[in-house]
Amino acid sequence: MEKYLDIxxxxxxxxxxxxxxxxxxxxxxRRYPDVEKERAYESGELPIGDARIPxxxxxxxxxxxxxxxxxxxxxxxxxAVIYLHLNHVLAFLEIVVFVGILLAGWLYAWKxxxxxxx
Amino acid sequence: MIAFLVVGAAALAAAIGVITxxxxxxxxxxxxxxxxxxAVLYMTLRxxxxxxxxxxxxxxxxxxxxxxxxxxxxxxxxxxxxxxxxLPRQVGFAIFAAVVVAGAVILAALFGAFQAAAPSLxxxxxxxxxxxxxxxxxxxxxxxxxxxxxxxxxxxxVALGAGHDEPARPAGLPxxxxxPEAHASIDVSHAEHRSELAARGGQR
Amino acid sequence: xxxxxxxxxxILLVLLLMGxxxxxxxxxxxxxxxxxxxxxxxxxxxxxxxxxxxxxVKMVSKEDTAPAGADALIFHAAPAIVLFVALGAFAxxxxxxxxxxxxxxVPLSVSSxxxxxxxxxxxxxxxxxxxSLGGWASQSKYALLGSLxxxxxxxxxxxxxxxxxxxxxxxxxxxxxxxxxxAQSQHHLWGxVPDILGFAIFAICSVAECNRAPFDLxxxxxxxxxxxxxxxxxxxxxxFVIAEYINMFTMSALGALLFLGGWxxxxxxxxSFWWLLLKMAAYLFFFIWVRSTYPRIxxxxxxxxxWKVLVPAxxxxxxxxxxxxxxxxxxx
Numbered sequence: 053m054e055k056y057l058d059i060x061x062x063x064x065x066x067x068x069x070x071x072x073x074x075x076x077x078x079x080x081x082r083r084y085p086d087v088e089k090e091r092a093y094e095s096g097e098l099p100i101g102d103a104r105i106p107x108x109x110x111x112x113x114x115x116x117x118x119x120x121x122x123x124x125x126x127x128x129x130x131x132a133v134i135y136l137h138l139n140h141v142l143a144f145l146e147i148v149v150f151v152g153i154l155l156a157g158w159l160y161a162w163k164x165x166x167x168x169x170x
Numbered sequence: 171m172i173a174f175l176v177v178g179a180a181a182l183a184a185a186i187g188v189i190t191x192x193x194x195x196x197x198x199x200x201x202x203x204x205x206x207x208x209a210v211l212y213m214t215l216r217x218x219x220x221x222x223x224x225x226x227x228x229x230x231x232x233x234x235x236x237x238x239x240x241x242x243x244x245x246x247x248x249x250x251x252x253x254x255x256x257l258p259r260q261v262g263f264a265i266f267a268a269v270v271v272a273g274a275v276i277l278a279a280l281f282g283a284f285q286a287a288a289p290s291l292x293x294x295x296x297x298x299x300x301x302x303x304x305x306x307x308x309x310x311x312x313x314x315x316x317x318x319x320x321x322x323x324x325x326x327x328v329a330l331g332a333g334h335d336e337p338a339r340p341a342g343l344p345x346x347x348x349x350p351e352a353h354a355s356i357d358v359s360h361a362e363h364r365s366e367l368a369a370r371g372g373q374r
Numbered sequence: 375x376x377x378x379x380x381x382x383x384x385i386l387l388v389l390l391l392m393g394x395x396x397x398x399x400x401x402x403x404x405x406x407x408x409x410x411x412x413x414x415x416x417x418x419x420x421x422x423x424x425x426x427x428x429x430x431v432k433m434v435s436k437e438d439t440a441p442a443g444a445d446a447l448i449f450h451a452a453p454a455i456v457l458f459v460a461l462g463a464f465a466x467x468x469x470x471x472x473x474x475x476x477x478x479x480v481p482l483s484v485s486s487x488x489x490x491x492x493x494x495x496x497x498x499x500x501x502x503x504x505x506s507l508g509g510w511a512s513q514s515k516y517a518l519l520g521s522l523x524x525x526x527x528x529x530x531x532x533x534x535x536x537x538x539x540x541x542x543x544x545x546x547x548x549x550x551x552x553x554x555x556x557a558q559s560q561h562h563l564w565g566x567v568p569d570i571l572g573f574a575i576f577a578i579c580s581v582a583e584c585n586r587a588p589f590d591l592x593x594x595x596x597x598x599x600x601x602x603x604x605x606x607x608x609x610x611x612x613x614f615v616i617a618e619y620i621n622m623f624t625m626s627a628l629g630a631l632l633f634l635g636g637w638x639x640x641x642x643x644x645x646s647f648w649w650l651l652l653k654m655a656a657y658l659f660f661f662i663w664v665r666s667t668y669p670r671i672x673x674x675x676x677x678x679x680x681w682k683v684l685v686p687a688x689x690x691x692x693x694x695x696x697x698x699x700x701x702x703x704x705x706x
Contacts, residue, residue: 056213058485059465061377062384066461069388070616071454074609077434081608090442092514093604102443104510104518107241111526113331114677115235118529120323121685122231125536126223127313128692129492130302132543137299138306140700146306146314147696151689153317157324158685166331167681169674195510199448202503218488222496230499234529237506241522298489298549 113166124154173214181207194240198233205229217296384484391464395619396426402662409666436608443513444605452511453606453613456504460620463497466490467627468552470637470647482647489549494628495536498583501621502528505585505592508614509602520601523673524585524592530680531589535579537688541572541695542632555636559645564635568698571691573633575684577660580625582680584618586661588668591676626657 092099131147161167184207187200205228212221305313400415400422407414415422440449468483487493502525509521542565543549546557558564566573582589593601603614630636630653637650671679 055485055487056210058380058384059462059487061380062387062465062484063458063461065381065384066388066391067454067457069392070457070609070613073430073434074438074453074613077438077609080435081437083437087442089439092441092443092512092517093599094515095599099515102513104241104513105515106243107238107522109242109331111522112235112238112242113327114526114681115231115238115529116327116330117324117681118533119227119231119235120320120327121533122536123227124317124320125533125540126227127305127316128537128540129543129549130219130298130305132540133298133547133549134302134306135544135696136547136699137303143306144696144700146310148693149314150317151692153314153321154324155686155689157321161324161328162682164328164331166328167678169677193445195445195448195507199451199503199507202500206500219492222489222492225496226492226499230496230502231529234502234506234525237503237510237525241510298492 110169117161117166120157121154124151174211177207177210177214181211195237198236198240201236202229202233205233215296219296219298219301380484383480387484391620391623392616394623395616396430398619398623398658399429400425405659405662406666409663430612433609433612438608438610439605441513441605445511445513448507448511449605450610452504452508453610453617454504455507456501456617457613457620459497459501459504460617460624463494463501464620464624464627466493466551467624468555468631468636469627470650471645483551486550486552490551491539491543491549491554491632494551494624495539498621498624499532501583501617504614504617505602508606512602512605514605516598516600516604517602520592520594520598520604524602527589527591527676527680528583528585530677531579531582531684534575534680534684534688535583537685537692538572538576538579539628539632541569541688541692544692544695544699545569551631551636555631555638558635559638562642564640565633569633569691569695571687572695573629575688575691576629576633577657578684580629581661581664582676584621584625584661586618586622587665588671589676590670591673594670596670622658622661623654626654626661629657630654 127150128147131143135143158167181204184200184204188197188204191197191200206225209221209224209229212224403425404414404422415425418424418428440446465484466486468481468486470482473480473482483490505528506521506525509517509519509524512518542554545565545568546554548554548557554565585592591601593603595601598604603611606614627650630650634653635649637647638645639649643649
């Protein structure tokens with residue numbers, strides 16, 4: 053636990069440096085608010101409507117596929133560490149079955165063109 | 171104990187932030203904070219691996235999904251406040267649930283659930299090696315069953331996503347058709363701009 | 375270990391990191407200049423060496439604007455999130471073997487938790503929020519598109535990156551970074567020799583994870599102005615840049631530690647942090663080299679490459695490494 057506390061100290065010390073620059077710069081920098089300046093930059097055109105348009109569904113689908121494979125990869129870490137402490141052949145077969153089942157799903161997704169962008 | 175109190179308070183505060191935030195994206199931000207606090211709590215319980223996986227999966231992957239879902243469904247109302255009038259009806263249920271949970275916790279404490287932890291945990295408890303050893307021997311069958319569960323998830327994703335490959339549409343454009351009001355708003359904003367410019371020109 | 379000791383070491387490391395960031399940036403501009411047959415920065419100071427100071431002064435004194443419709447909380451939090459995540463991941467990177475001054479041992483990492491490699495990946499997976507939320511909060515179409523692209527891209531390449539890292543874990547059987555280096559020196563075999571495919575996948579994904587060219591779709595200046603940080607100015611913008619470079623340092627250190635023998639010299643030439651710095655510098659040069667050589671990749675090809683080439687290649691590589699380690703089971 054103390055090891056993570058050290059990380060917290062380092063992160064705070066490191067982040068303090070640029071964040072102080074943001075805050076301390078208030079003294080140095082000027083502030084001239086202006087309607088034009090606070091308008092979102094669109095290469096000189098006037099922004100039309102809300103910028104927060106609905107995202108395309110592809111992003112959602114890719115995030116879902118990623119989630120599935122991310123969970124899978126989490127199971128691979130303990131396996132990778134203890135691979136040789138187990139019976140090698142058995143451990144190899146265990147993981148080949150596990151990955152094989154998921155690769156079948158991955159192939160299915162490819163064939164159904166879910167993995168193609170748009 | 172101090173770590174537990176501090177992190178527990180942070181988790182609680184973040185959880186309150188999730189339900190009181192007026193915008194869905196703020197809720198997501200608070201939920202990330204909450205999940206990370208939970209990860210730290212797991213680590214205080216010496217579940218190192220579980221804590222890291224909590225960050226990797228929940229905070230790192232599930233919340234990206236949440237962001238995309240929010241962006242997909244309610245981008246326009248993303249900043250719109252939720253009408254408070256709908257809430258009182260749920261307050262009763264919430265209080266009831268809170269009483270039940272608090273009662274359960276108090277009962278558990280009375281029956282000794284929160285005694286001091288087992289006097290001596292084996293070395294490396296909660297680490298990757300210990301986790302893997304148990305997972306790949308005792309719990310091998312559930313582990314392989316997990317693969318089937320994940321496969322089901324992929325099939326579900328395919329069912330969800332496969333219907334959307336008909337018209338090629340550039341990234342990020344609205345899924346629904348443009349509404350006539352959109353043009354009206356264009357005209358209005360141009361008119362606004364013109365009058366703004368005119369006013370300035372007058373000043374100069 | 376007292377808190378004061380940790381604080382002093384942290385501050386020293388932060389100063390080192392900021393110096394490295396400043397001068398790596400000069401190096402990048404110089405090297406890019408030479409690649410394109412021009413000089414790069416030469417005006418400020420001898421050979422342009424005072425350029426980072428001029429940049430810092432400019433950044434601090436520049437006006438800090440926010441677009442009118444921006445979501446104030448998230449807009450201001452996003453640069454801090456990016457920075458926290460980058461520093462948090464860097465904290466467990468060991469920059470060399472533990473130094474000994476008399477009886478006093480000085481480890482060259484801020485901290486070394488038991489599963490430091492998994493910790494780096496877990497924290498790095500949070501990096502996507504600073505970028506996606508920063509772009510979303512800006513209320514600007516360019517920023518939103520950039521951050522959307524970035525989040526989908528980082529998530530996709532994170533998967534292949536993780537699988538490549540797992541192959542290194544299989545090789546060494548350890549999940550802590552010093553342990554992985556020790557395993558490589560113990561077998562007199564750098565990870566890259568059997569795991570060349572894994573190293574290649576790692577190298578490609580590390581470029582994509584840092585949003586660097588040719589995978590800099592998040593800030594494709596030709597089409598999206600500056601992508602997710604279009605609306606950021608002054609030192610808030612600088613925070614994004616600092617975080618990006620710290621991420622590059624983390625990635626280069628990871629590549630050197632996992633695949634290139636860490637701080638051990640080739641052919642048993644001893645162990646010193648200079649070796650690690652040399653390898654990191656070579657890796658960072660690779661970042662610049664790639665940037666100046668390849669044009670930006672199209673987005674659908676980027677996603678296709680990630681999901682249809684890198685992911686299966688990483689799985690094939692994993693099986694190969696498992697067979698390799700299993701056959702040579704006695705070598706460990």
